[in-house]
Amino acid sequence: MSYDDLQCVPYARLASGxxxxxxxxxxxDNAAGVYQRGSQPVPGSVLVLAQTNRLRSGHVAVVRQVVSSREILVDHANWVPGTVxxxxxxxxxxxxxxWTMPRFYNLEAxxxxxxxxxxxxxxxxxINVTPPIAATSIPQDGTTP
Known part of the structure; x- marks a missing residue:
């Protein structure tokens, strides 16, 4: 699906609230004192990547699902230009x-x-609300572990 000039920031804002x-x-840094931050993924949370030579503006992606303590599924825009x-x-x-060193799966490669x-x-x-509880792996059949 193509979204022309859609960038990761407006997409993450819309998808996460x-x-x-x-x-x-x-x-x-902008979330400090406003939103809770942490090191554990939770569905609906936003993963924030740092600014690098390859990611001059950084990158944000919305957690869709926690698969395990080491794997998540995300939704994001413009990782592949013009694409969600x-x-x-x-x-x-x-x-x-x-989660300070994530690697994204390259479907093509x-x-x-x-x-x-x-x-x-x-x-x-x-910031003044009880922090969300990190989700554990959720079985595909919908049962609770």
Whole structure:
């Protein structure tokens, strides 16, 4: 599906309900004191990637599903220019399993790509609300573990 000039920031704002502005990498600092932040993925939270030479504005992606402590599925825009990708697998390779070193699955190449430095996750919860509980793996048949 093509969205012409749709960028990751307005897509993440719309998909998550987190009302932040500015380049993607600025979301982490901009969320301080407004939204809760953390190192564990939760469906609906936003993964914030740092600014790098390859990602000059950083990048944000919305967590759709937590598959395991090391794998999530995300929805995001403009990872592939002009495209929204749904259910893309992201794997954490950080030694502490703190999601500071995610790798995104490249469907075309059939492999996980480069490691991108990440700040963590922003949760759609005000700073004075109890933090969301990190989800565990959810069986595909809908039963609870």
């Amino acid at each position: 987190i009302n932040l502005r500015g380049d993607a990498y600025t979301w982490w 990708i749904n259910n893309q697998s992201v794997y954490d390779v950080s030694p502490a399993n703190d 059939g492999v996980y790509g480069s490691v991108y430095p990440a700040y963590g996750f922003i949760y759609n919860a005000a």
